[in-house]
Structures are given as structure tokens and as C-alpha cells.
Amino acid sequence: MSLPSPLPRFAGYEVVAASGEGALSTVYEARSVPLGRPVAIKSLKASILPESPFAAQFDHEAKVLGALSHPNIVLLVDFVRTKSHVFLVLEQVDGVSLGELLAKKPKLPPEVAIAIAAEVARGLAHAHPRGIVHRDVKPGNVLVSRRGEVKLIDFGIAEMTTTGRTSIDSITTEASFGTPAYMAPEQILGERVDARSDLFALGVVLYQMLAGVRPFEGRGEADKRAAAARIRRDPPVPLGRHVPGAPKRLERLVMGLLEKLPDDRPPSALAVAEKLDALAATLARAPIARGALIRTALREAGIAVPPEEEIAEAAPQVVVRGSQHGARRAALPFVAIFALAVIGGTLVQVTGRGPRDAAGTGDRPLELRPQMAGGLRVLATPWAEVIVDGQAVDTTPFARAIPLTPGRHFVTLRHPAAAEEHREVTVASGETVTLDVTMNLANGPTPAASDAVENDR
Numbered sequence: 001m002s003l004p005s006p007l008p009r010f011a012g013y014e015v016v017a018a019s020g021e022g023a024l025s026t027v028y029e030a031r032s033v034p035l036g037r038p039v040a041i042k043s044l045k046a047s048i049l050p051e052s053p054f055a056a057q058f059d060h061e062a063k064v065l066g067a068l069s070h071p072n073i074v075l076l077v078d079f080v081r082t083k084s085h086v087f088l089v090l091e092q093v094d095g096v097s098l099g100e101l102l103a104k105k106p107k108l109p110p111e112v113a114i115a116i117a118a119e120v121a122r123g124l125a126h127a128h129p130r131g132i133v134h135r136d137v138k139p140g141n142v143l144v145s146r147r148g149e150v151k152l153i154d155f156g157i158a159e160m161t162t163t164g165r166t167s168i169d170s171i172t173t174e175a176s177f178g179t180p181a182y183m184a185p186e187q188i189l190g191e192r193v194d195a196r197s198d199l200f201a202l203g204v205v206l207y208q209m210l211a212g213v214r215p216f217e218g219r220g221e222a223d224k225r226a227a228a229a230r231i232r233r234d235p236p237v238p239l240g241r242h243v244p245g246a247p248k249r250l251e252r253l254v255m256g257l258l259e260k261l262p263d264d265r266p267p268s269a270l271a272v273a274e275k276l277d278a279l280a281a282t283l284a285r286a287p288i289a290r291g292a293l294i295r296t297a298l299r300e301a302g303i304a305v306p307p308e309e310e311i312a313e314a315a316p317q318v319v320v321r322g323s324q325h326g327a328r329r330a331a332l333p334f335v336a337i338f339a340l341a342v343i344g345g346t347l348v349q350v351t352g353r354g355p356r357d358a359a360g361t362g363d364r365p366l367e368l369r370p371q372m373a374g375g376l377r378v379l380a381t382p383w384a385e386v387i388v389d390g391q392a393v394d395t396t397p398f399a400r401a402i403p404l405t406p407g408r409h410f411v412t413l414r415h416p417a418a419a420e421e422h423r424e425v426t427v428a429s430g431e432t433v434t435l436d437v438t439m440n441l442a443n444g445p446t447p448a449a450s451d452a453v454e455n456d457r
Helices: 053-066 098-104 110-130 195-211 227-233 248-257 269-283 290-300 308-313 325-329 333-337
Strands: 013-021 025-032 038-044 076-081 086-091 095-097 142-145 150-152 374-381 385-388 391-395 402-404 407-414 421-427 432-438 452-456
Touching: 013 038, 038 053, 053 076, 053 086, 095 098, 098 142, 098 195, 110 142, 110 150, 110 195, 110 269, 110 290, 195 248, 195 269, 248 269, 374 385, 374 407, 374 421, 385 402, 421 432
Parallel strands: 374 432
Antiparallel strands: 013 025, 025 038, 038 086, 076 086, 095 142, 142 150, 374 402, 385 391, 385 407, 407 421, 432 452
16 A cells, blocks of 8 residues: 655654554554564544544544453554544554455355464453443454464444443444444344344354354345445344354354344354363364464455464464453463364373372472573363462463473462362483373363373473
């Protein structure tokens, strides 16, 4: 996209390129001047005065984003209002919108569609309990990064209330109304909407990713009705007509999201994310990270992605502090998919299964950067705090192996709803040991224990 002339100037930022344009705003790729950090700037168009009521939408979006912090929601870096400019500074996501991906690859494999929808559901599950209803969930408002990340964007017409319910009475501009093809019947009718209205829109997006068309598309060329009229009056086309052989559980979930009455839809975005995770686990031919699935889809659509070794090298560590279950559960859905497929590995016996003092140590004190390192990779279902030789290291899931000195090490896994699990492992130089443990949760059905150590030489 060509830059307007003259080039826009924003205090503290250097514009690199214009990347998008809407009715009220232009989005620029930019860098912060002192740090060189890449950012995205969403600026009110110069033709619209900062005092205009349209500019109030920027203030509103800044307040909404300021209340949110989640890996599946674009991060607000700053909000600036001057006499000449009103703009949001957002994290820069290197990738494409889901709409652009679907334009290149209209039908995605079920495992990819499920992975993307689960990420969007997790973002909504963070927003909804905070009284925020997005109101415009659609492919154009979902970013897919080249690293396989999924981010929900454009909260300009989101409603932030204390109850999580809102009314379209507050809408002041046509641009604030949303996109009819993805709107729930109650939103089209101007009735009160809540989190379940976003779930309807998510259902339309998931259906489109799977089928290549939306669920309420016209019944032939003779059907000239608007999308809003079809959504209000027609049942969705069964998913199986477009996706023969689609798993029945998947079809039931998708069609449940598209129910006309909010009470007939799933109760929450978190419930949807959990169902999608369970489906992903049943569809997977082999354990594979969700990001790898998404990157494969991008690659097949002709969109360049970083090499896999670069992804692995820069994989972030997941560290969760405190004991709040809400923060913990944000990590849970990754566990079922982020498992290690070991090729040519050998199975060895885990020793030392009896409980040990959490402060017990192995052959030597724990070094997090040993020179002659072996490694320990920990998989825990649903998640666990990892303590090695008495030292708290991280909370699963995390991508990299823990570097350890060769020798024996004592591992403790902690979950607030489960008894501690204690393991003794022996690590050799240059060897990565994988510890896979299912925590016995006291507040739910006790799964069969699955303990194994595998060598990845």
C-alpha cells in the first residue's frame, strides 16, 4: 500500500509503510524512535477532526484494549491524542488477516480451522468475563502471524460493561454496526447482545474455514436476499453438505454455535475452546504444535513463514506466577497438542517414584546454563509447576528443554488440584530426556497415569 503524501509524522515514531485503511482510520507499520521496536499505528484519518464524534471511537477502543492482556488479543502499547492526531500504538503482528488467508486458501484442513478457532475462542474467553463483547468477530479481524500466532483485533465497536451485556442503542455510526454476514440474529434485530453473540460470529467463521462458504449463503442465484435476512429466517446449511466426512462432534459444535437463540448456544467461549481442544486431540494423526499446523497452512497458501529452527530458537517461555486458576487455564489447551513426537527414541524406566522432599537435589546443584548440558523436556496434563532439584524452573507448557548438568536430578510437579508428582531422572551430556506425566486431579475424574521418559539423542 502506497504511503500518502506528505508522509505522516507521529511523535516518537517513524512510519515505515501503510498497511491498511478503513472508513475512519489508516494503519501504518512503524518503529519507535528511541528503541527501534516495530509497532503498528492506527491513526484517525487526517480528514476527520480530533474533536469529531468519530474520534471518540478511538478513545473507546483504547479503554477496551487497556483492560485486556492476552496472547490472542492484540496488545495496546500506547494511546496518543494531540491537537492534530489521534492514534493507537499496537503491537506489530507480522502476518496476514484470516480473510487474506481464506482468499488464497478458501477451505482449511479441519485441524487448522480448529486450531485457529480455538485461539480466537481463548481471546474471547479472556474478554467476556471482563464485560467486553467484541461485536465484530470476522476473518478480517483475526490476524494470523507467520509464526503461527492468532490475534483478535479491532475492538473499535466492542462494548465494555459491568454485566457483559450491551445494547445497539449506543451505536452512533454506520461503521460501528458490524458486519451483517457474521452477526447473530439478536444483534441484527438491535436487541441486547452478550458473549453468546460473539460465539455465533465465531461459528460463522469456523464454518467458513471448514466449508469455504458461509453457512447462510444464498440458496442459488434466485435468492437475492441480504445476508442479515437469511441469518434471521433460514437454518444454516448443514456442515456435512460442504465437508463430507466431517466428524459428527465437530458438526454438532459448529451447528450449536449457529443456533438462533442465545440460550441454545454453548455457555461460554472457554467451553468452546475446551471442546475444540478435545476435537483437535482426536483428529491429530501425530502430536504437533498448534503453531506448526497454522504455519503449514500459511506455507501452502504461498505465504512465507520463518524456518522451523528459527521458530524453535525464539519460542517464548511460559511462566505463570501465583495460584489463580484463570491464569493457569489459559495454558491448559496447549498441552494436548504440544507433545513431542520422538523418532528413533528408546523407552527407559523412570526411577525414584516415591515422594521426596521438594528441596532434595541430584548429584550437584541445579545450573540453568551448564557448559556440558543435557536437557529435560516436561509434558504435564493438564499443567504443572516444575521444580528441579528444589529450584522452581517454569510452568508447563514451555517449548524449550531445561538445560541440566549430566547426572541424576529430582523433579517435582505441582498442581493445586492434584497430589505432587515426584520423579528421578538421569541426564547425559547432549541427551534430551522427556518426562510425560498426567496429574491426578482431585476435583475431577482421575485419568490413568501416563509416565514415560524418552531419550532424544
